[in-house]
Amino acid sequence: MIMKRNRKKKIKAILPIFVLILMVISFIGGHFTAQNDTRKAQVKLESSTKASSSVIIGKAQQSIMVPTIYINGSGGDIRPSQHIIDGMFPNKATAPETGLTILVDISRNNKLTVSGKISSTDKNPIVQFATVKGTDDGELYSKALKVAMDYLVSTYHITKINMVGYSSGATGGLYYILDYGNESDAPKVQEFISLDGEYNKEKNLEAGETLQDVLTYGPILKTSMYQYIEDRYTKIDPNTKFYLMEGNWSLEKQTDEAIPWADTFSIYHLLVANKNNVNMYLYPTKLRHGLVPKDPLVANYIKNILYPTL
Known part of the structure; x- marks a missing residue:
């Protein structure tokens, strides 16, 4: 107990x-x-x-607006792009606002001259770009385009853009993408249209080489211009869509008089390897290189890409 x-x-x-x-x-x-x-x-x-x-x-x-910048060639003025625009919109009432012209003088430390303006209500404004006559160097074009892009970003706060490059203007546009396209404030390039663009310094096919070989493997003869692109092509945003246009003026010589097909299509396989959506268009024409911006087929092709509803 x-x-x-x-x-x-x-x-x-x-x-x-x-x-x-x-x-x-x-x-x-x-x-x-x-x-x-x-x-x-x-x-x-x-x-x-x-x-x-x-x-x-x-x-x-x-x-946000998405401007299209028309990059003119080595002629040094905006006449080629104006021909394209006039061809796309013969009725001025249906055209987007041309709005802005940007000239960059590479001979005067890339001096910037701007005329016109972009309306805040225009969703797809047109910007025309040119530099001094005789400019055909991709790196010089690239630096001049950087000046133009900086102006567009600081003034209009754009984040996206389309490019239409004619002749050496297409070279400069691609060089700009390679050199500056990955910078944090650089506008994303949605569509890149190359009209008779130069990427392998006007080199023809080598003996025994075919255009299909170039499209599949790239050119046998690689100039410093092409190698610059080949060394940097992975810097291109895979989301950018590419359209490579070339005028079939001479079937026998495979050229538009100035740029061989083997040249303008030399970057095709690089873009495919980079997972870009890339289209090539070898269009029939009676117009030589200097007149292709006046070709109705060119105007219709570009219009259907950039302004399908207008």
Whole structure:
């Protein structure tokens, strides 16, 4: 009996301590649970905030203008691009606003001259670009285009752009993408249209080489111009769509008078390797290189790509 009484006393003495321990554990457990719930709530709140922001950003992006910059060739003026624009929109009332002309003088430290402006309501404004007569160097064009792009970004806050490059203007446009396209503030190039573009310094096919060989493997003879592109082509955004146009003026010589087909299509396989969507168009024409911007087929092809609803 005495042992039972002693055992009961011990249990009574231990019980309050045990209850106290349970209360502490319960409090601590409840505290951690509350913390976890708070953390979950914070995570949900952050996720919700990010989601709503992305929607807002998405809506804003849809309303931002996407200009098309027409890069003229070594003639040094905007006449070629104006011929293309006139061909696309003979009825001026249906045309996008031409708006802006940008001239960059490489002989005067890339002096910038701008005329006109872009309307805030125009979603697809036209920008015409040229540099001094005789410019046919891709790197010089690239630097001049950088000046023009910096102006467009700082003045109109553009984030996307299309390019139409004619002759050495196409060379300069591609060099610009290679040199500056990955900079954080550079507008993303959505569509790149090359009209009789030069990428392998006017080199014809070698003996035994076919155009299909060039399209599949690239040219046998690689000039420094081509090697510059080959060494850097992976810098091109794979999301940029490419359209390589070349006039079939002489079937026998495989040239448009100035640029051989083997030259203008020499970058085709590089773009394919880079996962770009690339199209080639060898169109029949009676017009030599200097007159191809006046060709109706050229105007219709470019219009269907850039302004399908106009």
